[in-house]
Every structure is written in structure tokens, then in C-alpha cells.
Amino acid sequence: MNEAPSSTSPHDFPREVIRGAVVRFAGDSGDGMQVTGDQFTAAAALARNDLATFPDFPAEIRAPTGTTYGVSGFQVHFSSQDVFTPGDAPDVLVAMNPAALKTNLRDLKKGGVLILNSGTFNATNLKKAGYDVNPLEDNSLEGYTVLSIDITKQTVAAVKDTGLSNKEAHRCKNFWTLGLMFWIYSRPLEPTLQWIESKFGKRSDLVAANIAALKAGHAFGETAEVFQHRYEVPPAPVEKGEYRNIGGNTATALGLVAAAQLAGLPLVLGAYPITPASDVLHELSKYKQFGVTTVQAEDEIAAVCLALGASYAGNLGVTSTSGPGMALKMEGIGLALSVELPLVIVDIQRGGPSTGLPTKTEQADLLQAVYGRNSEGPVCVIAASTPGNCFTMAIEAVRLALKYMTPVILLTDGYLANGAEPWKIPNVADLPKIDVKFRTDPAGFHPFLRDPATLARNWAIPGTPELMHRVGGLEKDYDSGHISYAPDNHERMVKARAAKIAGIASDIPPLTMEVGDDSGKLLVLGWGSTYGAIREAVQRCRDRGLSVSHAHLRYLNPFPQNLGEVLKRFERVLVPELNLGQLVKMLRSAYLVPAESLAKVQGQPFKITELEEKIRQVLES
Amino acid sequence: MNEAPSSTSPHDFPREVIRGAVVRFAGDSGDGMQVTGDQFTAAAALARNDLATFPDFPAEIRAPTGTTYGVSGFQVHFSSQDVFTPGDAPDVLVAMNPAALKTNLRDLKKGGVLILNSGTFNATNLKKAGYDVNPLEDNSLEGYTVLSIDITKQTVAAVKDTGLSNKEAHRCKNFWTLGLMFWIYSRPLEPTLQWIESKFGKRSDLVAANIAALKAGHAFGETAEVFQHRYEVPPAPVEKGEYRNIGGNTATALGLVAAAQLAGLPLVLGAYPITPASDVLHELSKYKQFGVTTVQAEDEIAAVCLALGASYAGNLGVTSTSGPGMALKMEGIGLALSVELPLVIVDIQRGGPSTGLPTKTEQADLLQAVYGRNSEGPVCVIAASTPGNCFTMAIEAVRLALKYMTPVILLTDGYLANGAEPWKIPNVADLPKIDVKFRTDPAGFHPFLRDPATLARNWAIPGTPELMHRVGGLEKDYDSGHISYAPDNHERMVKARAAKIAGIASDIPPLTMEVGDDSGKLLVLGWGSTYGAIREAVQRCRDRGLSVSHAHLRYLNPFPQNLGEVLKRFERVLVPELNLGQLVKMLRSAYLVPAESLAKVQGQPFKITELEEKIRQVLES
Amino acid sequence: MSDLISPTKLTKKDFETDQDVRWCPGCGDYSILANVQRVMPEFGIARENIVWVSGIGCSSRFPYYMNTYGFHTIHGRAPAVALGIKVANPELSVWLATGDGDGLSIGGNHLMHCLRRNLDVKILMFNNRIYGLTKGQYSPTSELGKVTKSTPAGSVDQPVDPASFALGVNASFVARSIDTEAQHLSDVLRRAAAHVGTAFTEIYQNCNVFNDGAFDAFTDKAVRAERQVRVEHGKPLLFGANNDKGLRLNPRTLALEVVTVGDGGVALSEVLVHDETNPAFGQLLARMPFPEFPVAIGVLHASQRPTYDGTLRAQQKAAREKLGQGDLAKLLRGGSTWTI
């Protein structure tokens, strides 16, 4: 636990206090942009800025250097105000080579700052990036504040005494750049210096070189006469408490561990690697000491089946995947809901259909999650709204799965998975209690005896004397649990399973406004990772006096009990989704309201401005 | 081709001309009830009655004799009027043993005729059937016309000269019974006599015995003094033409063969056995001479993938399955729609969820078919309404798949698969033309070039010189077909795939009324196998002066263009489905109409009376 | 397994359930069930610590008839479900019932991975060379040219031999037996039960409805002595009514041959002596073409290697020893934090 240090280096450069900024680092896959972004983010976090990050890397593992499809980016938005998204358009773009410039320039804010490594703008790289003319030499960068620096040369010079090979010396460019950015935003160097030591500790030459580069970049800001001023972003007025930065997949994993601990159950994760879900497997595989077992299965079908087997045996079975893997799990989920065992399925959505855009984000698995099984196969579906919220919703998924003896699908997506935000570390004592009772009493036992309140069946696990019984995917008699093909019984069971899931509505919080009044002209209703962008857009529109509110669904099946009523209190309902309008379909069907869809299916999150514009349009029409 | 013989045997017994009847044969799995039913049906068909049949057999292959779960049933409805269902409640129940009586009596019409083989009502069988008291000896059969005959004894006596073993002699009981039923309904014996010869030809003793039994049963009717009169059902006023009896799976298979011939393409079926879909595989495997190749794959995933591979290579790829198998195919269907190749998927729905009720019927895969894939994965979904209509819709599935280069899901169900009806054999020349053009011209070629009218891409198959190209499940550039992760292009492609499927609406017939006026108080809107029951129920209600009409959807995605308009012309819309209201969900969402659901999920079709009652209720409320 | 032990001595009756057995009269599954119910009490495991897992098929109904815990899962996936059960509770004695379709067609991959991982479960594959439950299509073990409902002109798939498949993926225990050979089957079941690791037992099972007599050519009383070689570890590979036939290997060509032993034939010393620990024996025995060679039944291969669940448990223990019981509050704090 560190106290966030305040800026320490005294100097007499003018410092402009700004509200915040959006910075994007872009360079070759090998340029270390993700590390740079992470360190820059950590510094902002330690300065108590609120922030959000979004890395965007290529599908290729390591694309040939200099190519446009090999460009790796990292965007961070930090502010003294609440931050809800990584920002629409960067204020500052750092482009480490021509390809990075080519692919990122269009996003840079008009008049924004462009920091370029001119040392890479040679003929080969320009050609690889598809430039006929060197953009530094035509007028194409007019309208931006261009700082063209030969970072390569500066770096090589800075590290020349450390004895590094030329190739290794080049690799320090990112720390030089980071040093410069730290200078511009008045950040202390110490935390990164420490990080370099712990990271490269074994190779003292690398430690020395990266430190030298970092300091040289910082000194460059101080001495070179290219900068008018440096900036300072004061701390954000966030709730008191202990914070850390957290990404969506880590939060999901931690939520699952926490929930298993709260329930007092060992956790078994069955997973098959798939982008962008693999990190949940990676993360959980580190927690053996928490009673967590991870099994990398032979495929997604085995993964869901083994998770179900674990639940059958009395552990908490979890499986995590993304779109195509989700499709493969549906038969197994059908079995789980038929035998009524707890099971958590995490679907970290990505661009589709089919293999689609594996590294891009989308929200298009909603209907698959709700309806994608043969016959009447109701399960509970919930969704996380921010990286940190993944923690909360993972616990919620476990709580509902155990309480209702049902599969629960938790939807997150690539944007949440890879993005990060400061997260107030919860007090373990404040986390929800999760009660689990295994059946042990043989008196009157049969496996499908239901709790009259929740309709959950009792959970009798192997090893329990006198409760030996058989379960399976054939229809079961309501009153004995034995196989039954009787017509009336089938209908009774179908309805019981449906009623059980529907009943969850009474166990979840009602829908409340995130921003705005409880009624009015327009409700913008979102779900999942669009939270930040919608919230910010609605706030901005309200600031301009528009009658608009934002509510956000975290429960998608069943819906909160008051949803119908909430919808009726607004003249119009707009539903922004990163799909062709899947939630809209469900809302229209459930409540017969003419909810309107704002669909974006580009593998990219909404921009705040896109939403603002649409809101204005709707309210004007 | 036979001319239907008219009743020939002269006699002076009173014959009552009746409109029609519903007869159910029920007995042990080994009692030959399916054969009996088939022969009885054939006789009705030859007498030009309209008819419908429904067999209902146990899930067990061969359950122990005498058990209730081993009872096998066959119901046939024949009439001089149009027949739309196998009938709600039988007028006549033939029960070959106590278990058959036990499980079927509740369905028999009040006052109906009960023909019992009293020879099986011994202590063992009564106990197996769960009777404490012999129902022939208490008063429990009061209210029915009971004909209790020792059919076993009669049969053994009839065949005693044929040298059959006792066991084999007993097996002839069903032909004795059939003979009696033929007498009662004034049917000629000749066709069945011929059938026995061709069937048992190799064993002359069996031929002789079964003929003796048939004739003895017939003679029993004539001589025993238990019958007041016999019945005659005049021919139905059906359209002129050549007819045959056809079941849903046969019709589906024949439709597929016909469509492949019409398109001039070899057909490759990839299938994995599953009840009730296996017969499509069995049927198609007989048609090698039609260029049909069937591959029994290692699983459903392989089945859909190999069908897709066949389409890729320029054949017509088809895969057939039922619910759980359907769930497994979704990832493959996603690939098919992403590479935009033709593919026909036949889902013969059964009771679920999970393994569920394999031998029972249900309509609960609709939402899975429409939405059950990761991401935005639109495909065309259509459904057959009667056994004979399976033929038409199978051709339609092929036509649309080829024309729009898309997967098409054809939904039928266990009820259609196992049921049968007379079918007017179509003239091959009248079948729709299916044009297929492979791309051969290299000029301007890329694999995702679209036909501007249909948006179908061009189909260039391996073996075509100069058109070598690569396809796959990653997103493709609209203008080159190469892999593309570009945001705008992705949205363009997602929308193009959606628009292509939506565009099919302009290529299908508008929705018209099956029965009733184009507007009014109530529209009963059905889809799939509920056709007959709805039609009959609506007709009956109209006969009683109610303002109700029946329309039936055969296209479920996209809907017919005029559907929204049709719905608006009625005050209320009732949607009977064998699920919890899946089409209702889609209708409400698409048109914001308060369509009401009549849900039945019992593994059984609707009874006409259930529908009548509900219609009356709705119109009265 | 000490705490699994049943306190009271159980009998066959204790393993029967109240469910009607719903196989066709005369089905080979009945003999297998009776055999298992008879042998199981010997293992001394309390019924509540036994789990039977199955997929879908006639054979997969097995769990319903065993008065233990039972999970009738979905087609082909029993090994995956069993993996989860065993990982969650390694103390349980986990048994799988599967068919040639369930285990080798749709479920071949899960079976393969189970075998190579050496999960400590016992697998009985009821091989009737047909799909029973779906009424008679050919299976991956059906002979080439098999005429069935789905192959009216004969199948074109060449079959896979379950034992050879298992050995190819490094199974640690591979055995074969026959539904109606009660004594032999009991012995094999005992061996399987005692094995630590995946014990794979193929049982030739007659489906009298859809593939009647599929194994008569070597199971029939009249021919079985000549058409089966019953392998036993450390014993020469002899067969024949008079035990006068043996299997010999040409050490240069590695060709196996049937030789007459003793009078007029070769010396006993030339006959291979079965070594169940060497998979090469298993491979040779499993692939012998019939009828040129007899069908090998018994334990073709058995060797010890670490189990998946055992290694996993050791890792978990090591983690706890090294890191202690996990501290949730510490975990949530993660790496660097700041306080406001």
C-alpha cells in the first residue's frame, strides 16, 4: 500500500493546471507501447487522477515491424473529474513510427499534440506504412501541434555508456518517451524507476539503460526549447479509500475467487483458451492457495462439462470463454439447467460472427446467451458495466447460481477485459454473504425437491450417506425426480424451471437512474460496457439543458421488476448497443414499448460524441 | 399406381354411412401396432378418405412386455371430409393388453367403442399394468361400448393348421384384429392380402397364418352377434390427382432430393443419428442413383462442417438433426453464414431441454434457430406445417439457400416426422425452377462480389481455373474479400449480411388466410405442425358464428412483408405454440402488437378442442 | 481410500435400484449390470462414495440401475463431466459407462484426453458395434461394409479398435472382456478397480435387437477356445481347446504368427510371454486381424504412471505449503495501491 506521492521536482517552468487529458501511445508491436501505457497510467493513478485505459493491439502475435497491421496502441484518459471512458479522441498522440501515425492520426483531436519519433521516418518505414510522401515534409500535419523528435537517436545517445547492443539500445526508446511524457504532465519518476529495477533486476545493464533513457527523456522536456508549458492534473475528488488499478478480466477473476471464498466452496474453472477470455484462466491459475483449480480442457465442450461435473460434486463450477466457444457450450448449459446445478459461465464477447474480429469488442452475444439453447432452456443472464464492476457482477453470478441452483451467464466484453480503471478495494467484510447448504437429511429426500421460495432444488453431493440418487438430462418427475415422459409433468417442470429464473427478479435491485431524473423526454438505456460513454454523454447533454436520463441494465434475464414501469415514465427510450439492437428486441417484446436502437458494430466502443449527437437528434426529432 | 377399389363384398348387414372416425390401436411394442395402423391407413387411403395419422411409441427400444411404458400406439383419423389432424379423442380404441388400456383409456371419447383382447387380461399383465382389480370385472368401463374378445384364442385357433410355433401364432393377433376392423369399416381385404404376401413371401407358413388370421377376424365380425352394424365412410371430395400417403421425414427427404435435381446439383447430407431425425438420413441414404451422398459423421459438428465443405466444393450441403444436435451445430452455421455458402439445416424438433423427451414433439427450437449463434449471425428460418408440406418447404429451403448463398434452417418436429397424410403427388414439371450459376469469369472477380439484387455473393468453386481464392471466418473486406479488421468495413459487412437475409422477404409469398376473413376480431396465427389443429378449431368456431381467422407462418426469418399489416387488421392475435411463447416474443418485438400466447409444452400436439375453448375464451373476454 | 471404505459389508442387492431396467429382453447389458452389481461390494467402498457417470445410449442408462450416485449426462461427454467430478473430489470412486458410439464417435476426443491424462477413473465401454438407442445405425466399431439403416449399401468407414486407440494415446490400463463370460468379466473388473489411473475396459456386448450375434464368431461356446486368446501377465500366449496354439513374433520382420506348440510344433519357449507392462504387447495383441488370429481378451496392458488428479493434488498441497491459506483481502489489494 503506497501513499500517492505528490509531484516533487521543483522547477520554474510554467505549469498549467488542466482538468485532464487523453493520451494515446502508438508504435510497433515490439515498441513496448503497452508497458509505456501501463506506467503512464500508474503515475496518473498515484497522482489520484481518475482514469480509464484502453489498449488496442493487433490480432497477429508479432507482425512484421513497420507494418500498419502491426501497430499497437494504448489510450489513457486521466482527469481531476470523474472519468467514465478512455476518451473519444486523444489530445496527445505519441507515434513511434510512420505506421503508427498512419493508423492513428485520424483519431487525434483537431489541434491536438502529435509527438513523433522522426528517427523512424525513413524510406523503408514510410513505404511499409503506405506513405508516398513523408508526412513530415508535406503539409498533411497542419492543424496539429507537431513535436518531431528523433527519439531513436536521443535514446541511443542516452544509453551509450551502458554497453547495450544497438538492438537493445533501441528498445529503450519507450522509456525515453515516457520520461518526456512524465515531464509534460508533471509526474514523479520514482515509481517507474522502482518498477524498472524490479522488472529488469537480473540484468543490471538493462536497468541502467532504461533508467538513463527515462531520465534523458525527462531532461529533454526540461531543456529543449520546444515546450511552451507543462501540465498539472490535480487529484480527482473520489471517495476515500484504498485504490488500485484494475482491468476487467482481473476483476472477473478476483470476483470469482472472492465469491467462492464467501460461499466457502472450492472453485473449479474449466476453460479453453480463447481471445479475449484467456486471461481469466491465466489469472485464476495462480490461486491454488485459495482452493482454486483450473483445468485447461481439450475444448469448450469439455470445459463446460467439467465445470458442471465439479458443481455436481459440490464445488463451484465456472467456465469462461468468448463467442465461438460460447456457441459450443450451449448443449452443456442445457444439461446444467436440466439437472439444476449451479454453474457460472463467463462470456467475454468479441467481434463476430464466426471467428470474426477476435481482438475487437462487441455486445452481440446477448440473444445467444438468453435464447441459444434447444427447447425451453431459461438461465439467468447478467452483465458487467465497467472493468471494476466485473468484480461485483462475478460475485453476483455466483450468488445467484448457488441460491437458485442454475447456470448464470455473465457477459463482459473485450473492451472491459482489456480496459482498466481505478477501483476502490472493497472491504472483505462488506461483500455479500453467500449461504450454501448441502442436503444431508435423508428424510423425505428426492433430488428435485424444491425450496418453496426460490424453487431451487436441494443439492445433495456424492459422498453424502443415504442420499444416493441419479440425475440426468431426461425429463424428471416433479414429485420424485425419476425419469418421466408424462405430458402434464413435463409442462409442470418446464414451467417450474421458467418460474425459478423469473423469480430471480425479486432478488435483484430495481433499476435506478445513473444520471438524471426518474422521468422525462428521453431515457437512454444501456447495458454492459457502454456504461461510461452513455453516462458521460447523457451528463453532457443534461449540462446543456436537455431532458435526458441514463439507466443501465446489469440484469438481462430476468429484467429488474420495475423495468416496465421505468420505461413508461419516459416519452422515448434510446438503447445504444454494440450490436444490431439485441436488447431492443427483448424490451419491445417484453413491454411493447417503441424503444429505439442506436447500433454500432465496428469492433469499437461508442464515442461520447456519437452518443451526444444521437441524443440531440432524437430530442429534436 | 392403383385405382382405389370400392367396397366389393356383398352382404346384407346394415351399413351406416358416417362422416369419419378416429381409431387408435394400442398394444405392446411387440404387438405390431405400427404395422396394423399402417395397413388400416392404407385401406382408408384406397377408399379415398382423407386422413391423418399419428404413431406414438415408447423411448425404449423394446421395453419388457406388459409394462405401461412399453405401450405403442397408432392413431388414425379418416373421413369423407377434409382431415387436418389425427383427431383429439379416438372414437374407437383397440387395446391389446391391460397396459394399453391403462395408458390410453383416458383419451377415449365418452361413449366410444373399446375393443379389448380379453385373452391378455391375466393376473401377471394386470399387475404389470398397475391394475389391482381386473377392469373387465369392476364397473370402471361403464360409459363405453365394450367389446371384449379373446383375440389371442381366436387367433391361435385360426392359424392352428399353418404349423406355426405358439409364439409365432400369437404374433398374428394384429392381423386378426385388423380383419375385424376391416369388417367394421367395410374395407376390402385384398390390398392387405397382397401386402402380406410381398412382406412374408419367403416364409409361406407366415403368409398362410397371417392371411388366415386376417380372414378369421373379418369373419368374426360377420358371424359373431356382437355388432349392431358396420360403417361406411364415403370418399372425400379431394382434388383430382394421384395420391400417396406420406410422413414428414419422408417428405423432407424427397423434397431435398427433388430440389437437388431441380438445381442440377449433387446433394451431400452430413448427419449424425438422433431421434426423431434419423429417418431423414435413412431415407436419403437410399438415393445414390440421384447423386445423393450421405455421410454418417462422427458427431453433429462434423456433420454440419462436412455439409459446408460439400457446399464449398459446389454441391448442395445439407445436415439434419434435432434439438441437442442443433445446439452443437451453431458454431458451424456461424462459419457458413460468414463465408456465405448455401447450406440447409433441418431441425426436427423434439421435447427438451437437454435430452428431454426424445420421442415427443415440441416447437421450442425457434428462438435457438433465429438467435442461437455468437454475434450477429442472421440466417433464414422456415417451417413446415404438415407432413406433406415438408416436401414443399424442403424445396423452398434449398431454393433460398442457393439463391441467397446462405444457411437456411428448416424446422419440422416429431409430430410431423412421425405423422402421415395423403399427399397429392406433384408433377415434376410444376416444381419451382432453381437456377444455379457458378462463377467462372476471372474478370473483376473477388469472392465476396455481390449480386446487387439479392446481395448473394458469387459462388466460385474449386476446380475453376483462375479463380483461386481463400475464404474463412474472419471478417472480410467488402471490396476485396480479403481479411479486414477495419471498423467501418465490419459494420458494412454486418449490415450487408443482415440486409441479405431481410431481403428474402420480398421473395416469399405474402401471408394469406387459411380460414376466415382478412380482418376481424381474432386472428389465430400459428406456425409449424399446429396447422391442422388450428385450422380445424378455427373452422369449427366460425361454423358457430365466431369472428376468427387462421393464418399460418411458414417463413419465420424474415417474416412475410405483409405480416405487420395483417396483424393490425385484427382486434386481437392469439398464437398457439408448443413452447412457452417463442413466436409471440418475435411478433411483439417486430410489430409491437399485444399478441397473446397459448402455450402447451407437454410433448403432445394441440387438441382441436383445447384450441376451440381458448378461442371462445378470448372472444368472450 | 481409507475413508471411502464402507463400514458394513454390502451385497449385490445393495447396489440395485428401484427403477425398472429398461433394456430389451435378452440384451447383453443385463449380464454386465449383474456382474458389476455382484463384484462391486468386494471393493469395500461405501455406496455414497461411488459415482457412475455416463453419456447417452442404451449402455449409458447404466447409472440408473446402480444404487450409487449417478449422472446420466449428454452424448459423448461423460469423460469431461467425470474430470470435473474427480478434480472437485478426488476421494470419489468414479466409474464411467459408455458405448461404442458414445465413447468413440461423438465422444472420442474426451475419451482420448482422459486416457492420456490418466485421470483416475474406471471406464467400461459396452461395445455392441452398433447404435442401439437410435435403433440400429453403424458405429465406429462396425465392420467395413456393414449394412444398417443408414448404410443400405454397406458402410464405407473402416472401424477403429478401441483397445488399439487407447494404447495409441498412452492409456495405462487396457482390457477386454465379454458380456456373458461372467468369471472373466469379474476378474477384469477387479483388476480395473484396483488400477490407479484410467482403467479402460472394452466389453463385447450383444445387442440382440440390432446386431445380434455380432461376436458369435469368437464368443460362441463351440469356437471360443480356438478363437480367443486369454492373456495373462507372465504367461505364454497360448490358446486352443488343447492349449496347443501359440503366438510367436518374428524378431526381424516383427510379424506375428500363430504356431502349433508341442508335438509336431514349436517349443513352448518360442511362444511370446505376455508382459502387460510393455505397451508393445498390447499393441500387437490389440491389432491382430480376425479370423487369421484369435481375439485377445483380458488385461492387454497395465502400467503405473502419475494420475492427473494425483499430480494436481500434489501441486495444490505444495501451493498451500508455500503460500499458506490464501488471504482474500491481500489478494484484492493486488500489486500497487494508493489511499485517498
Add this chain to the structure above:
Amino acid sequence: MSDLISPTKLTKKDFETDQDVRWCPGCGDYSILANVQRVMPEFGIARENIVWVSGIGCSSRFPYYMNTYGFHTIHGRAPAVALGIKVANPELSVWLATGDGDGLSIGGNHLMHCLRRNLDVKILMFNNRIYGLTKGQYSPTSELGKVTKSTPAGSVDQPVDPASFALGVNASFVARSIDTEAQHLSDVLRRAAAHVGTAFTEIYQNCNVFNDGAFDAFTDKAVRAERQVRVEHGKPLLFGANNDKGLRLNPRTLALEVVTVGDGGVALSEVLVHDETNPAFGQLLARMPFPEFPVAIGVLHASQRPTYDGTLRAQQKAAREKLGQGDLAKLLRGGSTWTI
């Protein structure tokens, strides 16, 4: 295959596409691609009659770089898609590119059935003992105890050997080669191309990013002579820098041993002579434990048996000969009909 023949002589260039090759610099996949592009023209097949099919993985990007027809399908399912292609058009020359994860983890079942059916396709499995595309998880061929992102404490799965697996399911052609051994790989590819039936070739492929040097222990120039045995049909199984080591089998124990041959060692005649037509050789060679034994590369097994597609074609021909071209109108009329 006469009508498949390309009219003009093709070159490596003809098989290159205009797509940027998107593997990591230094990846072994590049060598394999270059090798295939170099050898393929020799087969004399017109490019339009060749189809490359793949699943998902780094290796499965292969089709994009071959100027033939290509289908990049879904993870693990390439053999199933290829089955459909080959059944629809048996004239096509169908090649599969797969990885150790694609082919043996998720796709193990389809691969197994392809091999046992003996579909006439050529399969190249790029075995890098890792999941490349998903950034470094262990695969079914990774060694026990492998530390990866998903197994920080080491994997607990014992690996499967692809060649042994293939032989266990009766594959008709099983070979091994190495990405960087250009000559050897070319030879093996030629053999695979000439084989009628499923030709399964495992290629040890270096993933320099996630599993660099995985095969160095036997592919490194310094050690390869001692650590590889290059098998050739009819040749003694010799290896070593001086060809002075050989493989000998104990005919009673069936134990394989490494012997020194010649001076001070055993006679050459005691060394096994490779018979690629006898699967027993393949099995023994495939399973040799390393480093006690060398790694066998080359054609471990090759034998002829009917192909799936060949038998199917024969059946179709027979049906047409017997029944004539199908008559649709007659078919629709079916059995008994009546006219009104």
C-alpha cells in the same frame, strides 16, 4: 488424377499469394511454407484443383499464403470440412494445415475419424508444442510440467504423441519431419503427396516467441546426428554421427535397445530393418522415450488400404449401374398410390 494435371509447369512463385505473411519474424512456419511452395509444383497439379483447408491457429493461416483454393474454417474442424469437400469432389487434391492444439486438442476426434476412414487427404500438423495464436498456453503435446500462462505451476497433463495416436487409429501413412530440415521435409512431402489415403505428417515447428527451442535437444546441428534416427523403408535403423548406433529388439521381452554397431558392438544383422508397411515398426519408433532413445523422423508407416472416398465412389457407381439414373417422378410416387 490425369485431369488434375497442370498444363504448364508451375514454379514456387505461382504458389505465392499477394497477402502479407503475418507470422512472427523467425517463426518455423515460414520454412514450412517455403518448402511446400517449392515442392508443390513438382506434383504437376493445376492450382485450381488444389484446396488447402485449415482450422484456427498460427499454423492454420497457411491457406492464405498458398495460391490455390483455401478454406480457413473453425478451430479443430478442418478434417470435417475436408471430408465434405472430398466427398463432393474426389478429384480435388485436398491438403490440411493444422496445429497441435487445433488438430489434437479441440479437433482430436475429427482427426481420429479422418485417419481411420482413410480419406484421401494430406495432413500437415505443425507441432510447436504450444498454443501460438492465443499467446502461449500449453498444448496436448507439451511436456508434463510445462510452465505456461495457464500452468504457472507446471502442467499436469501427460502429452500425447501425434504419430502414436495416428497409428493407434490405424492411419495408413504416418511421417515426421522438421521445419528447418529442408531436404528431409521436401522428401516427406513428396511421399505424402504420392500416398493414396490419409497422409499424416507431423512437422516439429519452432515457435520462437512462446516455445523457442522446444526441439533443440534433437534438432540442433551439434546433436542431431546422435539424437535422431532417420528411418527409411528397407534400411537398418542406424544413427549417430558415424552411423554406429542401431536399434535392436529383444524378441521375448519386446524391449527396444540402442546398441553400438560394428567394432566392439553388435553385428549389423542384429539391427532392426525398417519395414514401413508393418505398423508394429511405426508403433515402436513413435513411442521411443527421449533422450534414452533418438527421435525417429521420416516415414514411420505407410501402407495401402481402400480410401473412404474411393469406396464411396465405387458404391455410387454400382448404384447407378444397378438402378440407372434416378427418376424423380417415379421416386415421388413411391410405393402404393391411388388416383382420384
